[in-house]
Amino acid sequence: MTAARTALVTGGAGGIGAAIAQHLAADGYRVLVADVDLERAQQVADSVRHCGGQAWSHHLDVTNGQSRRSAVDFTVSELGGLDVLVNCAGVLRDARIRVLEPERFTALQRINLVGPLALTRLAIEPMTVAGRGAIINIASRAWLGTFGSTAYSASKGGLVGATRSLALELGPRGITVNCVAPGFINTEMTAAMPERILQRIRAAIPVGRGGTPADVAETVRYLAGAGYTTGQVLVVCGGRSIGVPMAGVV
Amino acid sequence: MTTTTGTDGIATTATRVLFVGDPTRISALTQPDAGMTAVAAVFDVPADLAGAVVVVPRVPDAGDFAQMTDQELDTDLGGALSELLAWVQAVVQQLADSRGHLIIVLPAEPTLGQVGAAMSGTFCGAALSMARTLAIELDREHITVNTVMHGEPTPAIRTGFAAQLQALVEGDAITGQEIYVTSGTDLGRLRP
Numbered sequence: 540m541t542a543a544r545t546a547l548v549t550g551g552a553g554g555i556g557a558a559i560a561q562h563l564a565a566d567g568y569r570v571l572v573a574d575v576d577l578e579r580a581q582q583v584a585d586s587v588r589h590c591g592g593q594a595w596s597h598h599l600d601v602t603n604g605q606s607r608r609s610a611v612d613f614t615v616s617e618l619g620g621l622d623v624l625v626n627c628a629g630v631l632r633d634a635r636i637r638v639l640e641p642e643r644f645t646a647l648q649r650i651n652l653v654g655p656l657a658l659t660r661l662a663i664e665p666m667t668v669a670g671r672g673a674i675i676n677i678a679s680r681a682w683l684g685t686f687g688s689t690a691y692s693a694s695k696g697g698l699v700g701a702t703r704s705l706a707l708e709l710g711p712r713g714i715t716v717n718c719v720a721p722g723f724i725n726t727e728m729t730a731a732m733p734e735r736i737l738q739r740i741r742a743a744i745p746v747g748r749g750g751t752p753a754d755v756a757e758t759v760r761y762l763a764g765a766g767y768t769t770g771q772v773l774v775v776c777g778g779r780s781i782g783v784p785m786a787g788v789v
Numbered sequence: 790m791t792t793t794t795g796t797d798g799i800a801t802t803a804t805r806v807l808f809v810g811d812p813t814r815i816s817a818l819t820q821p822d823a824g825m826t827a828v829a830a831v832f833d834v835p836a837d838l839a840g841a842v843v844v845v846p847r848v849p850d851a852g853d854f855a856q857m858t859d860q861e862l863d864t865d866l867g868g869a870l871s872e873l874l875a876w877v878q879a880v881v882q883q884l885a886d887s888r889g890h891l892i893i894v895l896p897a898e899p900t901l902g903q904v905g906a907a908m909s910g911t912f913c914g915a916a917l918s919m920a921r922t923l924a925i926e927l928d929r930e931h932i933t934v935n936t937v938m939h940g941e942p943t944p945a946i947r948t949g950f951a952a953q954l955q956a957l958v959e960g961d962a963i964t965g966q967e968i969y970v971t972s973g974t975d976l977g978r979l980r981p
Contacts, residue, residue, distance in 0.1 A: 635926055636877065636922075636923055636926055636927075637878075639874070639878070641874060641875065644870075644871065644874050645867060645870075649867065652866075652870075652911070653862050653863055653866060653867050656862055656866070656907075656911065660854060660862075664855075667855075681918075681922075682918050683921060684918065684921025684922040684924060684925050684965065685922055685925065686922070686925050686926055688922050689919055689922050689926075692918040692919065692921065692922040693870065693918050693922070694915065696916070696917050696919065696981075697866075697870075697911045697914050697915035698911075699914045700899075700900070700902075700912070700914020700915060700917070700981060701907055701910060703901065703910055703981060704854075704899065704902045704905075704907040704910035704911070705854065705910075707904045708904045708905060708907060770902060772981075
């Protein structure tokens, strides 16, 4: 049985976030499914409870300070503490450098990078008091660079950079900080991609298939309880990150 | 821009290296006798740009992460990233119809991870990934994009830094690379 017992999962209504909530709940964590889409967050929490887990739902807009404070306070007061924070909320609205609008860049950084960092700062408070905690940032294989993805890759690289410094800073307090960098994952978003693109992507993945949200969630579950692993980036990409890159696709 | 005629009679443009970005960081890293083809510290991107541009971005200050306000995160970190984007877009726009070299210069310590430097480290990580994506995007335009991480600017570091820049602005074979000019202080550490 793991020591940490409560988890806050941002972006918990999305495909990967929901899987993370399910996996942590299956491990015995009391999970707060937090998302800007409260209705879907409630559905995920219902699903977790249906499977025998303990889950709550909460509205969370990671770009809003009051909303962030509310989610952390709710986790501490209603779930009994905050042991694991999973920063999974994020968006992918990007463009090539020559046509990227600065406003779009700024908006994406606020959701994918600045918001999660601000939430992390709040989460550190109860974790420090407890003398333990795990912060897991969901980055992306795009951190290695991806065509047409200036803003998104920068935001994920920022999470990796934050992870390294925070791991050094928070290690003495018993708090680990790690990153998971998913590659191509089968979700609703990727299902909408043209079949010819999907075929090219699958062909470039050494294990011969796209990943599943469960593949990512398994890694998060490991990191949630791995007290001797910190400051690391675990790339969950079926081996694609060591293969030949493909221009023009994610 | 210096134009010369090669032995094959084709006019070629000598590499000019321009520095743009944070004046304080630029002055700490450059030296007049570095042996480069041309070095000019400028703080605007000229319209007739050709050759190579070194972007030395403003890096947010280190500080106690726990004490940072939402406002500081948004304005210092977000502002510095927006500034970097503006520099890069200005440079890339001027390099639109020519081969060229973009080099982004970052401090090594926060890039690798440093206690009390969460915001600086975040910025450097973002800049590193941005450079990786730019290298992929601009490769087809024969624009190289590389990143140089430097240690404290001692005379040895400044000399090594200048030599490294010189190597990166010759030809277009080297792109998407990350070079640490640190006198070895980064050895044994996993790189981001």
